[in-house]
Amino acid sequence: MNPNGTTGVTKAQPNDVGHRARRRVAYRLLPFVFFIYIVNYIDRVNVSFANLRMSADLGFSDRAYGLGVAMFYVTYVLFEIPGAIIVERWSARKWIARIMISWGAITILTGFVHSVGQFYAARLLLGLRNPASFQE
Numbered sequence: 001m002n003p004n005g006t007t008g009v010t011k012a013q014p015n016d017v018g019h020r021a022r023r024r025v026a027y028r029l030l031p032f033v034f035f036i037y038i039v040n041y042i043d044r045v046n047v048s049f050a051n052l053r054m055s056a057d058l059g060f061s062d063r064a065y066g067l068g069v070a071m072f073y074v075t076y077v078l079f080e081i082p083g084a085i086i087v088e089r090w091s092a093r094k095w096i097a098r099i100m101i102s103w104g105a106i107t108i109l110t111g112f113v114h115s116v117g118q119f120y121a122a123r124l125l126l127g128l129r130n131p132a133s134f135q136e
Helices: 014-058 062-078 080-089 092-110 116-128
Strands: none
Touching: 014 062, 014 092, 014 116, 062 080, 062 116, 080 092, 092 116
């Protein structure tokens, strides 16, 4: 026994356990989150670059383009809460994989847009695939 009346066996402090857990999660999760953030940024930049030629080639007005870009947020906001509920039932790994696969597929389909309606539909689908993922 120590002079304080305690035994010499020390337990891991809850603070140490929490610190080690956060560090382990950070090493495993942050590279993937960084990758998703880069893909997200490229997606947003591509839409703005696409506007340079797409509006002229397809005859989109600035208003039609702006509405199409904003359409993403309509389905994103509507399906954010149901997506969070699904994440709790599924594993986060499966859900993020589903998001990344559908994101890629819809982004490829966006390259085949020929009308304002198709552009709106592509942006709505892009917002639909995104619930409970990282903020855009």
